[in-house]
Amino acid sequence: MPDSEYRFYVYMLLDPGRRPFYIGKGSGGRILDHEREAKNGHDCPKCDAIRTIWQAGGGERKIPVADFVTGDQRNVLAPGDLLRQIEIPLAALRQRSAFRQISLTPVGRSAALLIGSVTRDGGLALTITASTKRPVRLSFAGIPNSNELRETILQRIADELYHTDVHGKPLWRKHMTLRLAEEIRVELQDTAYA
Numbered sequence: 001m002p003d004s005e006y007r008f009y010v011y012m013l014l015d016p017g018r019r020p021f022y023i024g025k026g027s028g029g030r031i032l033d034h035e036r037e038a039k040n041g042h043d044c045p046k047c048d049a050i051r052t053i054w055q056a057g058g059g060e061r062k063i064p065v066a067d068f069v070t071g072d073q074r075n076v077l078a079p080g081d082l083l084r085q086i087e088i089p090l091a092a093l094r095q096r097s098a099f100r101q102i103s104l105t106p107v108g109r110s111a112a113l114l115i116g117s118v119t120r121d122g123g124l125a126l127t128i129t130a131s132t133k134r135p136v137r138l139s140f141a142g143i144p145n146s147n148e149l150r151e152t153i154l155q156r157i158a159d160e161l162y163h164t165d166v167h168g169k170p171l172w173r174k175h176m177t178l179r180l181a182e183e184i185r186v187e188l189q190d191t192a193y194a
Contacts, residue, residue, distance in 0.1 A: 010082060052087065056080025062087075065135070072133045072163060091120065098187040100180035101130070104167055111168035112176040116184035118143070124188065126181060128153070131173035132161050143189045149181055 054060050056078060065086070069075050077083065097117040103110050112131035119125055124143050129135040136157055144152065157177070162170035 052083075052085045053077065054082040054084045060084065069129075069134045074134075092117075095119065096188060098184040100183055102176050102180065109167045112173055112180055114177065114180045114184055116181075116188055118188050124185070126184065128157065128177055128181070131163060131168070131177045132157060133163050134161070136161070143185065146182060146185065149185050150178055153178060153181055 052060055052062050053076070057080075063076060067076065068083075095117040097115065099113075099115050101110050101113045110130035113129050114126065116124055116126045119139075122142055124138075124140040126138045126140075126149075127135055128138070138152060138156060140148075140152070157174075159170060159174070162173045162177075164170045164173075168176075
C-alpha cells in the first residue's frame with residue numbers, strides 16, 4: 001500500500017458470468033488466500049487473474065495478481081481505491097496445477113504457499129507466497145530439472161525477501177519453499193505433455 005495509514009481494502013470476487021459471489025475485507029495479501037481455496041486447494045487458476053481497481057480519483061486500472069501485494073502489509077491500493085474484480089481467464093481454469101502449503105500450526109497462517117501450473121506450451125509457472133514478503137512469480141520454458149528449479153529460486157529470491165514472524169523464521173521458510181517447489185515440479189513433470 002502506498003505510504004498511508006490505511007491497511008485494509010474491500011474486494012469482490014466475480015464468477016465466470018461476472019456476477020459477484022464474494023465480498024471481503026483484507027489487508028496485505030489476504031486476497032491471495034482465495035487462490036489457495038480455489039478448487040479445494042488443488043488447482044489455482046486465479047494465479048493468472050487480473051485485478052481491476054477503481055481509483056479514488058476516477059478511472060480504473062488493471063494489474064496482474066502477482067503485482068498486487070508489494071510487501072509485508074502493503075499493496076498497490078491508494079487511499080480510497082477499491083479492488084473491484086478479479087478476472088480469471090478460461091485457459092487458466094483448464095491448466096494442470098499443483099498446490100502446496102505449510103504452516104507451523106494446523107490452522108495457522110501459511111508459512112509457505114506455492115502454486116504451480118503447466119502452461120499451454122508445456123512450461124512451468126510457479127507462484128511463491130506466504131514465505132516471501134510479496135508474491136514471486138517464476139516462469140520456465142519447460143518443466144525444469146531439480147537443480148535448475150532450485151538455482152532459479154535461490155537466485156531470484158534474496159534472503160531479505162523471506163518473511164519473518166512468529167509463523168516461521170526466514171531460513172526455515174526458504175527451506176520449505178525449496179522443498180515444496182520440488183514437490184510441485186515432480187507432480188507436474190509427468191503431466192506436462194499429457
